[in-house]
Amino acid sequence: MSLKNLLLQKRSRIVKKWCDVVLRTYPEQSQSFLKKKDPFGNPLGHTIAEGIESIYDELLQGAESDNIPLFFDNIMRVRAVQDFSPSQAVGFVFGLKKVIRKELGSEILKEGISEEWAAFENRIDGLALLCFDIYTACRQKIFDIRVNEVKKQSHRLLKMAGLAYELPGDYEHPGYEGDLKEGQVNKSE
Amino acid sequence: MNAIASLILSGGAISMLVAIPFLAVWVLPHVYGIRLEWLFGIVIPYLAAIIFFVGIIYRVVKWAKCPVPFRIPTTCAQQKSLPWIKYGYAEKLDNPISTAGVVGRMILEVLCFRSLFRSTKMEFGAGGNIKYKSSKWLWLAAIVFHYCFLVIILRHLRFFTDPMPFFVPIIEKVDGFFQFFLPVVYQSGFLIGAALTYLLLRRLLDPKLRYISLPADYFPLFLILTIAGTGILMRYVLKADVVSIKELTMGLVSFRPVVPEGISVLFYIHLFLVSVLFAYFPFSKLMHVAGVFLSPTRNLSNNSRIVRHINPWNPPVKIHTYEAYEDDFREKMIEAGLPVEKEAALPADKE
C-alpha cells in the first residue's frame, strides 16, 4: 500500500491528533473550550480545527496548492498575537511528523516505503518554512499597524498645518510589495 | 486550590459531619451510656435555625445598607425611545423602564433563570449555514436542582404542620406521579441527585470549571447530596419511624421540644446535616438566593435619562470651570474669533 493510501486510511485519527498537538500549546484549562464547535463563540478553536483538517487534505493532494497558505494564514494570524515565541508559534507543524510516525511507523517499515516517507517528511519541512514566513509576515503586519496608527494620528494635523507633503496620486513606491494580500504570501522566486 | 485537594477537603468535612452524629447518637450510648439525642434533636437544630435566620437577615441588611450610587442595569434589548420603535413585551422585560418591567425581569430571572437560558451555541450545518444548538445543560441542571429542592422542602412541611397545608398532599401526588412501587417513589429525590451529580461532574470533568472551583463549591454539593441520600435511605431502605419523627419535629416548631424513643441514628445524621446546611448557608455562596434580588444590573430600570437617580454620597468634586479655561486660552480664542466672556486684560488692568 502506498503512503498516500495509508495516510488516507488513518486520516481522521491523524488529523485529530495533529489538532491536539496544536491545542496542547494552549493552557490546559482552556483546551476543552477550544474543542467546542462554535465558529462564532470559539473562533480560535474553529479556525484551528478547520485549518488543520484542510491542510492535511491539501497536503495529500500532492500538487502545489494555493489553499495551504490560506489555511496556515488563518491559524498563524491568531497565533502571531498570542503568548508564543516564534518557535513555539510554528512548532506544531513538526508535530505532524511525530503523529504520523506514531500512527504509521510500523506500516511504513513493513511496506518498505521509507523513501516515500522521507519525501513526505520533506514536504512537512516545507510546510514549517512556509508557516514561519507567514508568522513573520503577520508580525510585520502588527508592527506596520502600530506605526501607521501613529502616522494616521498626526497626518491630518500636519496636512491641516500645510506641513504634509502629498505624493502625486500616480506615484508608485519602488518595489514595495512586502505585504500579505488576501491571505496570500508573496512567493519570491 | 486544585481539584483533588478540594475534593479531599470537602469529602473529609462531610465524612466528619456524618461521623459526629453517628458517634454521638449511636456509639456513645452503647459504649458509655451517654445519651445525646437532646443535643442533636433539639439544641443543634434550634441553633442552626437561629444562625440561619439571623445570618441571612444580617447579610441582607448589610447589602441593603450599601448604597446604589448609579443606575447600572445590563440592558438586553431595545431601549424605549421613539414611539414607532418597537418596545414590546420582550423589550419591556429585558430592558425595563418601569417597575412592572423590573418585576417581570426579576421573576424571569429568579423563577426561570433567564440569563442562564441565553447560552446558545452555533455550528455550521450543511452548506455553511448557521445552525443554533442548544447549550442549556447548565440551565437544565440548575432548574431541576432548584425546583426539586423546593418540592422537597414543601413536602417536608408534612412534618412541621398539623394539619398540613392543602398544597402538601397535592405536591406529593404530583411528585409521586409514577406510582410503580410502594411506598410512592418521589421523583424529586432522585432528580435532585441526578442534577447534583451533573453539577459535580461538570466541575470535575471540565478543566475550565475545575480550575475555578474552590472547596466552597464542592462542599455544598456534597452536603446536599448526602442529605438527599440519607433522606432516600430513610424513606425506601432503612424505614424510619415517621410517627416518632413527626413528634420530634412538631415539638420543635411548637417550641415544646421532645425527644421520642426509637428514632434511628440515620435520622439524626440527616437532621444534623440539614442543621449544618442551615448554619452554613448565610456565610456561603448559597446566599446568592437572596443576593440575586439585590443585583443592581438586574433590579433597576433603564430610566436614568427619564428620572434622575440619586446617589446618596454623590461627592463634591473639583472641576475646571469655563472661567479658568478661558483664562488659559483667552488671547488665542480672541484671535481665532471665538466669543469670550471677558475681554483680554488691558495692560492697565495688570497693575
Added chain:
Amino acid sequence: MADIPESWKVPPPKAWKLSTPEELVKDVDHRPLSLLGLEKGWMRTAPDVEIKPGMHCHAALPKRLETVDMPNPRQWSAMDEDWKLPRNWKEIILEGFKDRLGRFRSFQLFMDICVRCGACADKCHYFIGSADPKNMPVLRAELLRSIYRKYFTTAGKLLGPIAGARELTLDVLREWWYYLYQCTECRRCSVFCPYGIDTAEITMMGRELTNLLGLNIDWIAAPVAFCYRTGNHMGIQPHAYKDMIEFFLDEIENVTGVRMSPTFNRKGAEILFITPSGDVFGDPGTYTCMGYLMLFHELGLDVTWSTYASEGGNFGFFTSNEMMKRLNAKMYAEAKRLGVKWILGGECGHMWRVINQYMGTMNLDIAEGSKLEEPVSPITGTKFENTKSTKMVHITEFTADLIRHNKLKLDPSRNDHLKVTFHDSCNTSRGMGLFEEPRYIIKNVCNHFYDMPAGTIREQTFCCGGGSGLNAGEDMELRMRGGLPRANAVKYVHEKYGVNKLACICAIDRAVLPNLMEYFVPEVDVTGLHEMVANAMILEGEKEKTVDLRGEPLPGREESE
C-alpha cells in the same frame, strides 16, 4: 530534525525560551493543572503570571497625574522589577477596598454571591481570543475576591486558601494590574450571569484601587489630564479646534460645493452639540464629523459647538467615578453658560454609557437654573420623552426621527458600492439598548445591509478589543486577541455577502476597528454612521457629486476625463 546544539544557543530574550521541536509539541509554557498535582491552581501568581510586552499599556507619566491631583505620580514601568510603590501600599489598597465595599452595593454583592457556575467563562472576548484561563470573567473577579475573602470575611481569615483566600502580595498586585487592564468593561459576561454579576464593576473598582498607588496607564491618564485642562482628550486648544472644523468645511465644499458655517461657543443657541474629540482629529471619525456638519447645515439647525465641552468621551470613566464626574461636569456647565435648551450627543460608546447611566445622577444639579428643558426636535416637533431628565439626545435617535418624518432628502444609491454590516458598541448595547435606531438609519441610507450572526450582535455583541482605554499602540497584540471574535464575525459576512463596510457608532471603534480589520479582514473598511448619512444626503444647492467625503469616486458618477 536537527537540533540546535546547546553551545550555539544565543542567550534568549527574557520572555522567550528556546526549545527543541519535541518540547514544542508537548505542553508549551503552560503548567498543566493535573488532577493529582499539588499545584495551587489559579491562586499561584509567579511564575504563571508574567507581564508580557504587547499585552499591557505604558505607565502614566507623572505630570498627567499631577494635573488632576491623582495620588503617587512617578516614573515607573510595568516591566520593571520595582514599581516604586509607596511604602504603605498594602494599607492603601485595603483601606480603599473597604471604602468601596461600603459605597457600592454592586461591588459588595458581586464579591459575595458568585457561585462559580462558569456561565460567563467562555463569554469574554479576551478569553476567546487568548485562551488564557485568567481571562475568564469569573477568574478575573476571583483575583479580587481572593483578597476580599482574606481581609474582609471571617471564613477567609480563618481558613485561608481553603476558603479561596490569599495574601495581598506584590505578585498579586502585579497580577491584578495585568488582568484589570485586559478587561474592556464591555459587560458581555454580565448578560449571561444568573445573578447579573458585572465584571465591569469589578474592573472599575480594581482600577480605582490600583490608581490609588499611581498605577495608571498613560493612554487613559493623558486624555484625562488633557480633557481636564483643554476640554478634550487630544489636548487640542480652542483655536485649533475651530481650525480643524474649518478645515473640514473646505473638504466638504470640495466634495459638495456647499459652504457651511457652524458656530462655536455661541450663547443663545437652541442646541449644544457634543461629540468625542476623536471625531474631530482621527480618521475615519473625521468623516463622521463632516457628516454631522452637513446634517446640521442642511436642517438649518440652531446648534452650536463648544470648545470648552469639546469632548464627549470620558476617560475619567476608566479612572474613577470621581474623575468621571469631574470631566463630565463640563457638559451641563457649558449648556448652562450658553443657555441652550438641550444637548445633542454624537456617536460614541462609553460616552453614552456615562450619559445614560451616570450623568444625571452625578451632575444634574449643575444644570439647575439653566434654560435646559425636555428636548424637542425643532424639525419634526418630536418630543424625546426618554431624555426628559438628562436632556441629552443621541444623534441616532435624532436622525432616525428625521428620516421617519421624511425630513432628509436621501439617495441611498450613492452608497451602492457599499455592503454594510453594523457593529453594536458594547456600551450603547448593554448600557443603553440602542439597537434599532442605528439599523433604521443604515437601512435608509444604503441598499445593502447584512447583520452579523446572532450571538455576535445586539446585547451579545463582541467588543472591538480596545475599549475602556486599552486602544493604545503598545498593546496591539492584546487588542488583536480581544478583537478576534468580532473580526471573525465580520469575516463571515464578508465571505458570505461580500460585506466591505463595517459601520459603528463609537469613536473608540472607529479608532480600533480599522486596525483590527486591516489585520484580520483587510477588505473591510470602517465608517461612522453619519458619514454614510452625509454621503447619501442630497444637499440644497450641491454640485454634481463625483466623490464621497473620503474623496473616493461614487459608483456610476465617476468624473469623465
